[in-house]
Amino acid sequence: MRRMLFFFLSLSLCLPQMISVQPAISPQPSLLAFALQEMGSPSSLNRKYPHLFIMKGKGTAKEVALTFDDAPDLRYTPQILTILKKENVKATFFVVGWRAKAYPSVVKRIIQDGHVLGNHSYSHADLAKVSQKRFQYETEKTDEIIKRLSGYSPKLLRPPYGSIKESQLRWAAQKKYVVVYWNVDSEDWRGIGAKEVIHNVLDHVGVGSIILHHSGTGRGGDLSGTVKALPVIIKNLKREGYRFVTVPELLHIPRNK
Numbered sequence: 001m002r003r004m005l006f007f008f009l010s011l012s013l014c015l016p017q018m019i020s021v022q023p024a025i026s027p028q029p030s031l032l033a034f035a036l037q038e039m040g041s042p043s044s045l046n047r048k049y050p051h052l053f054i055m056k057g058k059g060t061a062k063e064v065a066l067t068f069d070d071a072p073d074l075r076y077t078p079q080i081l082t083i084l085k086k087e088n089v090k091a092t093f094f095v096v097g098w099r100a101k102a103y104p105s106v107v108k109r110i111i112q113d114g115h116v117l118g119n120h121s122y123s124h125a126d127l128a129k130v131s132q133k134r135f136q137y138e139t140e141k142t143d144e145i146i147k148r149l150s151g152y153s154p155k156l157l158r159p160p161y162g163s164i165k166e167s168q169l170r171w172a173a174q175k176k177y178v179v180v181y182w183n184v185d186s187e188d189w190r191g192i193g194a195k196e197v198i199h200n201v202l203d204h205v206g207v208g209s210i211i212l213h214h215s216g217t218g219r220g221g222d223l224s225g226t227v228k229a230l231p232v233i234i235k236n237l238k239r240e241g242y243r244f245v246t247v248p249e250l251l252h253i254p255r256n257k
C-alpha cells in the first residue's frame, strides 16, 4: 500500500514535467492520459503563465495578427508575401531553422517586406518529447540563424504543434522568450480548400485574435487553400474594421530579446 502511495505521489509530482500541449486529437484511453491532456491544455498553460504562454492579445482595439508557421519554402512563402504586400498587411512568420538556412533569400524577403520573425525550432521537432538539451539546441540554433539573417534574436517562440513542457516554458522565460500559441486555427496544414480555410478563420476571429496559418510545407504538402483564402480573409476583416498587426505590436512587446 505504501509503495502504491509512493508511486502515485511521485507520479503526480512528475505530471507537470510531462505535459504536452499538442492540440490533442488522439483518443485518450485512460484516466491518466485524460489528466495529462487536461493539465497540459493550451488554455490551462495560458491561465498559469499569462505573460509567457500567449493565445491572443488582451487589448480592446480591433486588431488581429496573422501568423505563418513553417517558413520559409520556395513555393508558398513567396506567394503569401506577394499577397501581403498587395494588401499592405504585416504578419509574423515562425521560421524553421533548417529551412531558413536552406532558403535565406526568402527569409531576407520576409524581413525586407517588414514582417516579424519568430523561432519555430530547428528541425520542427515535437519539443515536449525531446530532452532538455535537444530542446535548447533546437531553439538556440534557430535563434543564431535568424540573428545572422535579420540582425536580431527573436523574442517570439512557437513550438511545433504548440507542444511544450512546463520545464521548457520556464527555460524560455529565463531566456526572455514569449511563447506564442494561437486562438484561431485555419487548419490549412490538413491541405483543405480555400472555402474551409476561410470559414475556419472568419467564424472564430475576434478582437486580439492570433490566427494560425502555414507558409511552408514539404513535398506533397498543399497550402494552396491558404493562398486562395488569404485575400478573401484580409478583405473581409478590413471591411469589418480590423487592423492587421504583427504579434509584437499586438502584445506591445519588442520583436527581439
Ligand SMILES: [Zn+2]
Binding pocket: 069, 070, 120, 124, 160, 161
Ligand atoms: Zn510548424
